[in-house]
Amino acid sequence: MNTSANALTAPHADAPTKAAEGDSVGAKIRKSRQAARISLQKLAERSGVSVGMLSQVERDLVNPSLRVLTSIRNALGLPASAFFQETAQPAPRDPMFVRRAQQRPRLELGYISKELLSAGSPHNLQLMILHIPAGSSSGDKPMRYQAEKAGLVLDGEFILKVADEESHLKEGDSFVFDSSLPHSFTNPGTTPAQVLWIIGSISVDRHV
Incomplete structure (x- = not known):
């Protein structure tokens, strides 16, 4: 069953906060989908999120709920950390198992x-x-x-x-x-x- 438009907007959510070009959630979803050579229609079938809503999410026109974002992430086979915006790189002296x-x-x-x-x-x-x-x-x-x-x-x-x-x-x-x-x-x-x-x-x- 496809997810409706209302399900994509969480209570008390304002308009999406614009991130730097290429850093937004929508941009990362679009890049991952294109890298996997998956059409919007195929991603809609896999995730249960409608094509129209996927298009709006990719263009950062809506804030997806956690459920919708998780459905998209799982359909693309991405880890839970996939959509986070990276900050400064770890200092060279820190091992890979440390995050400051x-x-x-x-x-x-x-x-x-x-x-x-x-x-x-x-x-x-x-x-x-x-x-x-x-x-x-x-x-x-x-x-x-x-x-x-x-x-x-x-x-x-x-x-x-x-x-x-x-x-x-x-x-x-x-x-x-x-x-x-x-x-x-x-x-x-x-x-x-x-x-x-x-x-x-x-x-x-x-x-x-």
């Missing part, structure tokens, strides 16, 4: 932002910090894909819903769940929330 605080790539979606903590090339384990403004959420519809997720609330509060259960989590609370279950989150508070977010890839043979 001032060198964290960011992903700005207007209604939410992420800081990538993982260092080096993509691994099976991705660490990031979600910055969730008051009143914002992951989108109108839940996400789901094969992975394991875990996290820790660093500041503020947010509501995490997994399948038919939900929990109001506050600073210091932690969680872990199967990402193949439908899940979503929202910040019901009056201040921004920061959540350490961990994504662990799951090998296909575990689900055969």
Whole structure:
């Protein structure tokens, strides 16, 4: 089923923030799709996102929800870190397994932002910090894909819903769940929330 236009715009999202040419989420999606020699129609079939919406996302006319962005990323076979905007390169003296605080790539979606903590090339384990403004959420519809997720609330509060259960989590609370279950989150508070977010890839043979 194709994703509707409304599903691409998260609550309280303003117009997309323009990144430098070639650095925006839309530009990276278009470049990855073209490199893979996949048409918009084929990507729509693989991701469940309509051709019209994919076109708008690639031209940065809309801010895709996390669910839509994840669907596109998975359809292109890209890692969770694929759309982050890189900062300065690591200092030569640092090994590849280190990422300094001032060198964290960011992903700005207007209604939410992420800081990538993982260092080096993509691994099976991705660490990031979600910055969730008051009143914002992951989108109108839940996400789901094969992975394991875990996290820790660093500041503020947010509501995490997994399948038919939900929990109001506050600073210091932690969680872990199967990402193949439908899940979503929202910040019901009056201040921004920061959540350490961990994504662990799951090998296909575990689900055969």
